[in-house]
Amino acid sequence: MSERANIRDVAAKAGVAVKTVSRVLNGHPYVSNDMRDRVEAAMRELDFRPSVAARILSGAKSNQIALIYDNHSPYYMFQIQNGCWSRCQKDGIRLLAQPVDVADPRVGDQVRGLVTETAVDGIILSSPVTDCEPVLRALDALDIPFVRISPGTNHALTSSVFMDDAQAADDMTTHIINMGHRRIGFIKGHPNHHGSEDRLFGYRRALDRAGIAYEPQLVADGEFDFDSGVAAGNYFLSMANPPTAIFAANDDMAAGVLAVAHDRGIDLPGALSVAGFDDTTLARTVWPPLTTIHQPMFDLAHTATEILIAGGDINHRRLPHTLVERASVAPPVRKPA
Amino acid sequence: MSERANIRDVAAKAGVAVKTVSRVLNGHPYVSNDMRDRVEAAMRELDFRPSVAARILSGAKSNQIALIYDNHSPYYMFQIQNGCWSRCQKDGIRLLAQPVDVADPRVGDQVRGLVTETAVDGIILSSPVTDCEPVLRALDALDIPFVRISPGTNHALTSSVFMDDAQAADDMTTHIINMGHRRIGFIKGHPNHHGSEDRLFGYRRALDRAGIAYEPQLVADGEFDFDSGVAAGNYFLSMANPPTAIFAANDDMAAGVLAVAHDRGIDLPGALSVAGFDDTTLARTVWPPLTTIHQPMFDLAHTATEILIAGGDINHRRLPHTLVERASVAPPVRKPA
DNA sequence: TCCTGTATGACACCGCTTGACATATCGATG
DNA sequence: CATCGATATGTCAAGCGGTGTCATACAGGA
Numbered sequence: 107m108s109e110r111a112n113i114r115d116v117a118a119k120a121g122v123a124v125k126t127v128s129r130v131l132n133g134h135p136y137v138s139n140d141m142r143d144r145v146e147a148a149m150r151e152l153d154f155r156p157s158v159a160a161r162i163l164s165g166a167k168s169n170q171i172a173l174i175y176d177n178h179s180p181y182y183m184f185q186i187q188n189g190c191w192s193r194c195q196k197d198g199i200r201l202l203a204q205p206v207d208v209a210d211p212r213v214g215d216q217v218r219g220l221v222t223e224t225a226v227d228g229i230i231l232s233s234p235v236t237d238c239e240p241v242l243r244a245l246d247a248l249d250i251p252f253v254r255i256s257p258g259t260n261h262a263l264t265s266s267v268f269m270d271d272a273q274a275a276d277d278m279t280t281h282i283i284n285m286g287h288r289r290i291g292f293i294k295g296h297p298n299h300h301g302s303e304d305r306l307f308g309y310r311r312a313l314d315r316a317g318i319a320y321e322p323q324l325v326a327d328g329e330f331d332f333d334s335g336v337a338a339g340n341y342f343l344s345m346a347n348p349p350t351a352i353f354a355a356n357d358d359m360a361a362g363v364l365a366v367a368h369d370r371g372i373d374l375p376g377a378l379s380v381a382g383f384d385d386t387t388l389a390r391t392v393w394p395p396l397t398t399i400h401q402p403m404f405d406l407a408h409t410a411t412e413i414l415i416a417g418g419d420i421n422h423r424r425l426p427h428t429l430v431e432r433a434s435v436a437p438p439v440r441k442p443a
Numbered sequence: 444m445s446e447r448a449n450i451r452d453v454a455a456k457a458g459v460a461v462k463t464v465s466r467v468l469n470g471h472p473y474v475s476n477d478m479r480d481r482v483e484a485a486m487r488e489l490d491f492r493p494s495v496a497a498r499i500l501s502g503a504k505s506n507q508i509a510l511i512y513d514n515h516s517p518y519y520m521f522q523i524q525n526g527c528w529s530r531c532q533k534d535g536i537r538l539l540a541q542p543v544d545v546a547d548p549r550v551g552d553q554v555r556g557l558v559t560e561t562a563v564d565g566i567i568l569s570s571p572v573t574d575c576e577p578v579l580r581a582l583d584a585l586d587i588p589f590v591r592i593s594p595g596t597n598h599a600l601t602s603s604v605f606m607d608d609a610q611a612a613d614d615m616t617t618h619i620i621n622m623g624h625r626r627i628g629f630i631k632g633h634p635n636h637h638g639s640e641d642r643l644f645g646y647r648r649a650l651d652r653a654g655i656a657y658e659p660q661l662v663a664d665g666e667f668d669f670d671s672g673v674a675a676g677n678y679f680l681s682m683a684n685p686p687t688a689i690f691a692a693n694d695d696m697a698a699g700v701l702a703v704a705h706d707r708g709i710d711l712p713g714a715l716s717v718a719g720f721d722d723t724t725l726a727r728t729v730w731p732p733l734t735t736i737h738q739p740m741f742d743l744a745h746t747a748t749e750i751l752i753a754g755g756d757i758n759h760r761r762l763p764h765t766l767v768e769r770a771s772v773a774p775p776v777r778k779p780a
Numbered sequence: 781t782c783c784t785g786t787a788t789g790a791c792a793c794c795g796c797t798t799g800a801c802a803t804a805t806c807g808a809t810g
Numbered sequence: 811c812a813t814c815g816a817t818a819t820g821t822c823a824a825g826c827g828g829t830g831t832c833a834t835a836c837a838g839g840a
Binding site for chain 1: 785786787788789790791793794795796
Binding site: 110153155156157158159160161162163168180181183184185187188191200202203205218219222223224225332358361362364365368369387388390391392393394395 | 447490492493494495496497498499500505517518520521522524525528537539540542555556559560561562669695698699701702705706724725727728729730731732
């Protein structure tokens with residue numbers, strides 16, 4: 107009881123060959139129902155757990171996949187991990203969550219180490235590792251299947267899952283315009299994240315379509331964190347003719363703008379509308395709750411895992427976003443002149 | 444180059460016995476410096492990566508540990524994971540982050556599966572898995588070392604790392620009292636999290652010491668999430684004689700109170716002080732930024748991992764908390780009567 | 781009767797560690 | 811100086827717990 111049962115014990119108990127147990131274990135086709143039942147009973151009785159190590163060593167699949175990430179947003183990573191998880195669980199696949207530093211010159215090596223040492227069957231890359239050349243090269247050389255979540259460079263060589271950042275930004279900008287705003291500030295995202303450019307693109311496209319001239323001074327740099335949102339907020343609200351609405355490329359920065367506005371005693375959302383992007387927990391938590399774009403992180407990860415597990419051909423899947431309207435975007439109130 | 448090198452290749456390349464390479468690999472004492480250098484050079488040249496699987500199978504340590512959690516706070520888990528990570532990395536130890544559901548009757552089984560299948564060397568339990576009987580029993584039976592982060596039941600049988608929840612709550616309550624408040628509401632945490640009780644205890648102790656009578660109607664139930672904070676906020680602010688300050692057992696609930704206050708147009712922090720607990724990103728993000736207790740999650744996890752890796756005797760370590768003062772707690776302003 | 785599909789078994793092998801032994805060198809000890 | 815113990819390396823075989831390959835056996839259809 108205390109000693110751990112191995113496949114031979116099971117075979118003995120069931121009175122069959124070791125190989126047969128192995129067949130049952132792996133769902134091999136040529137096994138009679140009788141036999142399967144008998145073996146499974148023996149396994150249950152002995153509380154048999156196949157050793158992953160032994161399996162790997164003998165050249166089989168490891169039933170393990172790795173999620174490689176380098177993202178400093180807790181909420182984002184939590185969702186991504188959970189998405190991968192939920193899919194893995196269904197097939198009893200083990201998930202190794204592996205943080206890396208894309209700026210470290212040894213990333214390629216680390217990834218190679220991970221793959222060869224743990225013998226994972228496949229890899230999921232989350233942004234921005236999706237566009238880390240050394241990692242991509244290592245993975246190619248290793249000849250291991252991988253799928254990328256929200257990659258930037260969309261070369262057709264690998265499967266990927268993503269949302270339409272440009273369209274989403276366009277949607278939001280249009281929404282703001284429809285509320286009656288004409289001067290709309292935009293805060294860009296971190297330059298190493300590809301989505302940033304797309305979001306800016308969508309903002310400009312919506313402006314264009316509405317016949318509103320693009321003003322470069324209404325676009326501020328940002329890095330996806332609260333502090334850069336604060337900085338951008340201060341920049342905008344110090345202008346002689348500040349925008350009546352600010353659209354930040356993610357929720358954290360939007361929260362920063364909100365903080366600045368509160369600090370300056372600006373009436374929200376009357377005197378200033380603020381929109382976010384991502385729909386993290388922050389969006390609901392902050393005051394006023396953020397009108398934002400819901401990025402389906404969980405689904406993105408879930409789908410990526412699905413594709414990886416299914417194997418097969420290269421697959422690109424776009425997932426839908428939604429604009430979630432809360433209280434932070436409203437029609438501008440004219441100052442009583 | 445493309446074929447993966449094994450220990451025999453290394454031995455051949457270095458012109459030594461396989462056994463010697465193994466000795467180097469495992470830091471065996473009787474190896475000369477010359478030899479070690481030679482072998483290591485060969486390993487580097489061949490880009491040799493010892494197979495973890497083979498190692499495990501032959502009875503050695505796996506150099507893998509698992510972090511088992513069931514916590515729905517992204518920020519908390521992010522910090523915990525990172526803390527474990529940073530320590531593991533130093534020793535080249537692989538970390539398996541494994542979510543479970545403490546309410547699932549099969550948790551014990553799942554944990555047993557994890558341990559026997561992956562052959563991890565040790566386990567870190569984060570709250571509330573720290574107090575999940577089936578898991579604890581499984582681990583005991585498996586005879587595998589584990590350490591607990593912020594456990595409730597503090598039986599001396601296993602190592603643990605924690606903070607002084609009661610003292611922290613006491614500190615905060617005292618801080619609020621010192622600001623001039625006498626009617627202080629408290630929002631309890633989730634009942635399955637042991638820290639909840641301790642925090643309530645600290646609140647009462649501080650009240651006692653200050654000679655303020657404990658009023659049960661000033662204590663509301665909560666579940667550590669934003670919504671329960673909103674509910675509690677509404678409860679308090681609907682009272683005929685509402686508290687002038689509210690101390691929530693975590694930041695999320697404090698944010699909920701803030702939202703209610705904003706909604707009702709209550710002046711913050713003048714008419715209502717709000718304090719949180721944990722010092723998550725939320726605390727800085729919200730308006731006004733929360734005065735809160737900094738819980739050293741990263742350090743907790745780092746230390747837990749340290750203890751696990753070090754092995755040795757049972758060890759209980761208390762880590763210091765700090766009260767971080769931001770803007771959400773201020774002296775009450777008397778209403779102009 | 782021969783062949784093909786189904787069902788089971790025997791056995792080597794994956795890459796590494798470990799233990800039992802065999803040597804060999806080197807200083808210290810009596 | 812002979813001897814002994816500590817240090818340093820090698821040989822060999824066994825084994826960890828599975829899976830792949832190949833062989834085998836029996837069934838029914840052509």
